Amino acid sequence: MKPFSREEMARKAAHDIPEGWCVNLGIGIPTLVANHVPPEREVIFQSENGVIGMGPAPAEGEEDPWLINAGKQPITLVKGASFVGHADSFAMIRGGHIDLCVLGAFEVAENGDLANWATSVNDTAPAVGGAMDLAAGARRLWVLMEHTTKDGRPKLVERCSYPLTGLACVTRVYTNLAVLDVVPGQGFVVREMAPGVDFDMLQAKSGAKLHRPS
């Protein structure tokens, strides 16, 4: 078995983004997606803190301290970029103007429910950020995550056990073992598996029923 690396997961997601989409990338593995969009394809990256047209990370020593992304990392701008304040940035998100949001997750349920902000309702210091706004407002939501937790528990589940971020919002999941669509009324449909992974093996590592593409 040869699982997809994080870079490969990001590359797969990046190649599935068509030209012209406005995309918001969550903190963590999703950030890598921007590095893999083919250079001839124009995709606009939005950051919640009011940056539309985010470019790659600056070279060391070239950072502009007034220019950061939602993960508070220094960024650059592309030609055509613009700034807005938070109210307008989130109106853009909540008003359905973001074609795609890519987030990490603790769990994704077969009905598309997402849990990615807290592992308990009694977290010592809960933090939600913009995840719930993106889950409710983005036109599509893809998740990039490991297929199981570090101790081997499935992250694809029938019903989320962690506090929810949003209802029936996830449309596709890229894991280190497979790419799956979340199809309303059906559940997880396997689109691709990593080299050496077969359907039964994937099913055994998943907490919900998987479907073969029809």
Add this chain to the structure above:
Amino acid sequence: MINKIVRSIAEALEGVRDGSVVLIGGFGSVGQPDALIEGLIEQGAKDLVCVLNNAGVGRVGVAKLMELGRVRKIVCSFPRSSDPVVFETLYREGKIELELVPQGTLAERIRAAGAGIPAFFTATAVGTPLAQGKEAREFNGRQYVMETALRGDVALIEGWEADRWGNLTYRGSGANFNPVMATAADLVVAQVQHIRELGELHPHMIGTPGVYVDRVVQVDRGAPWV
């Protein structure tokens, strides 16, 4: 003659009372009014409710204000950072309240307050613990929860330039919560790095019209501390 420029931080913060709801701009350290926060520490107001996106880093600024026991509650979307030790400790010990609000709902609640809208419905947080106890309604077949406007007694914000009318420009990603917070408090205080002559700022460049701003103080400081 309209002149909102004051000469000192102390003058800028005059009249901030105990128990105030204080809106604090910034996202991370960019656009965060550090000098005004330091001034608030000096000024002495306590029992504050701070409305802000982040809960401070290390032991400076907002974290210091909290450590000094001057903050009763924060209304915040992301009270987590690389070094959120002060907030986490106080929260664990039950010494500070937290009202956790999704970031877009936070911005919109402030926007609503500034626009005279007492409440609104949003799909954000539907079906999650943050919607519990809130009025829910269905519109066009989709569920929404009601959120109420969030107004401050004071807003502390950072701009890049200002003129004597209180018109403000912003720099880079430094607008973030500042322009919306400027619309939603009884006393709006802005720190800026540069004062310009009236008429020098191009009307299209003004991010916050001076109508919203009560006091402006110029501070010499460098780049935000990232």
